[in-house]
Amino acid sequence: MKVVLKNNSGKILFVVVALFVIFLGYSLYQAPVEGIENRFIYLLKTYGYIILFAWSILEGEAGLVMAGLLSHTGDMNMYMAIFIAGLGGFAGDQIYFYTGRFNKSYVHKKFKGQRRKFALAHILLQKYGWPIIFVQRYMYGMRTIIPISIGLTRYSAKTFAFINLISAWCWAAITIVPVWYFGEEILIVLKWLKEHWYYALPFALLIGGSIVYYFHIMTKKKEK
Incomplete structure (x- = not known):
């Protein structure tokens, strides 16, 4: 069973995402309000935390902005939004990390054209150490590469998970709190x-x- 999960982790993730999109589409269609805009608002208010978690897995700041605005209007609890968004961001990078750790042949084949980025990620890790895990969320073009590349090394999975979790909660707070504070504007x-x-x-x-x-x-x- 473990071998099957390792060899098919990408397909499993795709199926999970596809099912989630279908669920959202069905919920949007069944929303008891008129107008596409009102349907989206209803969807966000009803399944806001679920959407935020899934969106955060994909490292989407747009989802955090949404959470900040909903927290400002009282449709979300700001502290809960930060907590859930952080967990989503943490889960996303853990998926990338273990993709590198358990699917090295898949990574080398799938990201064949990204060798320079992987080489850069290894250099950054060697030069700066654990802080690179903390700041990689803000590095355009490297946010997926760095967790995967760290997974390819012998870097401690426990250390990565701990730093990743703290980093994810900081990332969520840094985005959500200002949006909540300046929500009216x-x-x-x-x-x-x-x-x-x-x-x-x-x-x-x-x-x-x-x-x-x-x-x-x-x-x-x-x-x-």
């Missing part, structure tokens, strides 16, 4: 963006594209 901005989307969309695409391009260039520089 953020909601005002979101309302304006909704009413003037034709102005906001090109600006958002420009800013988003610039950020992605910047981090892409920075990642390329680090790989050299």
Whole structure:
């Protein structure tokens, strides 16, 4: 049984994610309200913690922003949101770590074109040690690579899990608390963006594209 899990961990994760998406889609369809926007709001208020946990596994800051806003409106408890988001972030990196630890041949085959990033991850781990586990969540292009690459080494699984858990809760708090505190201002901005989307969309695409391009260039520089 253990061998089956090791060899099929990627497929198992895909099935779990697919079932979760189907569940959300069905819940959205069955929501007892009218309008797609109201359905999404209903879904978030009803299954907010479940969605937050799953979203955090994928390291999505957008899910944390959602949690911060729902905490501001009273539809979520901020402390519970931080706790659950941290657990989700922790679970996601543990999955990546054990993918590297138990599926080395799969990793080498699947990430064949990412050898430079893996080499960079090993260099960072050797140079900085455990702090790299703490900050890797904020490193665009490396957030998946670093936990997997650490799993490929003989690094202690217990040490990684402990640092990963603390890091995940800090990551959740750093994002959720400011959004909760400035929730009213953020909601005002979101309302304006909704009413003037034709102005906001090109600006958002420009800013988003610039950020992605910047981090892409920075990642390329680090790989050299």
